[in-house]
Amino acid sequence: MSDELPLGDLVERLPRARVVLLGDLVLDRFVLGTPKRISREAPVIILRFEGQRDIPGGGANALANLAALGVQALPVGAVGDDEAGLALEAALARLGVDTAGIVRVAGYRTPVKVRILGGGASSLKHQVARYDIEDELPCDGRWRDELLANLRSAVRTADAVAVSDYGYGAVDRRCLDEILAPDLRPPWVCLDSRHRLTDLPGVDGATPNLQELEACACRPLRTDEEVADAAEALCHQLGARFVLATRGHRGMTLVQCGHAPEHIPVYGTDQVADVTGAGDTVLAVLTAALAVGAQPGSAARLANLAGGIVVMKLGTATVGRGELARAAGQVVPGSGPW
Numbered sequence: 001m002s003d004e005l006p007l008g009d010l011v012e013r014l015p016r017a018r019v020v021l022l023g024d025l026v027l028d029r030f031v032l033g034t035p036k037r038i039s040r041e042a043p044v045i046i047l048r049f050e051g052q053r054d055i056p057g058g059g060a061n062a063l064a065n066l067a068a069l070g071v072q073a074l075p076v077g078a079v080g081d082d083e084a085g086l087a088l089e090a091a092l093a094r095l096g097v098d099t100a101g102i103v104r105v106a107g108y109r110t111p112v113k114v115r116i117l118g119g120g121a122s123s124l125k126h127q128v129a130r131y132d133i134e135d136e137l138p139c140d141g142r143w144r145d146e147l148l149a150n151l152r153s154a155v156r157t158a159d160a161v162a163v164s165d166y167g168y169g170a171v172d173r174r175c176l177d178e179i180l181a182p183d184l185r186p187p188w189v190c191l192d193s194r195h196r197l198t199d200l201p202g203v204d205g206a207t208p209n210l211q212e213l214e215a216c217a218c219r220p221l222r223t224d225e226e227v228a229d230a231a232e233a234l235c236h237q238l239g240a241r242f243v244l245a246t247r248g249h250r251g252m253t254l255v256q257c258g259h260a261p262e263h264i265p266v267y268g269t270d271q272v273a274d275v276t277g278a279g280d281t282v283l284a285v286l287t288a289a290l291a292v293g294a295q296p297g298s299a300a301r302l303a304n305l306a307g308g309i310v311v312m313k314l315g316t317a318t319v320g321r322g323e324l325a326r327a328a329g330q331v332v333p334g335s336g337p338w
Contacts, residue, residue, distance in 0.1 A: 017072065017291035020154045023076075028315075035119075115129075148175065160188040165191070192207045205241060250266065266304075268308040281307055282303045
């Protein structure tokens with residue numbers, strides 16, 4: 001489209017954006033160790049504990065990506081009154097994220113994805129086991145009233161809202177209705193939902209991965225045409241302005257109402273290192289680009305660059321403004337040495 005901004009200009013504009021992230025906040029915990037010996041109790045490796053890293057995950061990973069781009073990120077979500085909740089808030093605060101919009105819910109267990117990594121002291125560590133601590137937020141209570149009040153306050157001055165629904169209960173129809181109210185609705189509302197895409201109509205855009213799109217279509221999607229048709233059907237079902245389907249090594253497919261589908265090839269190599277959190281990165285970059293004046297086409301292409309960068313990093317990772325600027329072919333003044 002002729003009115004689309006160059007990608008480099010979009011990267012330079014990103015720090016002007018004010019984006020609200022409504023969603024399920026998760027703690028990604030990495031436990032690191034070196035192999036010690038085979039256990040005499042069972043055929044498993046015993047690791048000598050080296051350390052632990054706590055990184056924002058789920059919707060909180062989208063927040064971390066917004067912060068890495070210099071975007072003013074405003075979280076609205078919930079954590080438990082537990083050690084993991086405190087660790088997650090602290091991890092976000094270290095990134096410069098204002099956590100005032102996060103509600104602490106008594107008795108709720110903050111979702112934690114614990115990955116145990118083993119390897120030699122001077123070699124890459126690989127995941128040898130994972131366990132998840134999961135819970136679901138209560139449907140009602142004072143915490144919900146507080147979250148809705150925080151949401152109203154944040155959205156009033158937002159350029160865009162990113163909704164990250166991992167199914168733990170922070171996102172419901174009441175929240176979406178609040179955002180979409182005529183006196184509050186920001187210019188853009190983008191949705192990434194793990195299991196309930198079709199239950200949350202009214203958004204401007206959605207970012208399903210291929211498996212989620214296939215679940216909506218109730219059939220396998222093997223070709224570009226099949227993906228585009230399913231994305232267009234979802235777009236109409238949601239009443240959205242666009243759907244951006246992420247397809248792993250096959251790149252992305254963008255469907256906009258009134259435009260021909262656009263198939264965006266994968267950026268970089270299709271030999272990825274780790275896909276952990278790539279969808280969160282895409283949601284963050286897409287929404288931030290829209291917030292600073294991009295049309296869906298250029299926002300999708302910028303998000304595609306970010307997705308291609310982040311899957312080459314191990315673990316839950318973010319994309320910085322400098323490396324995104326390099327990928328877009330423009331150096332951003334004042335964004336640091338590369």
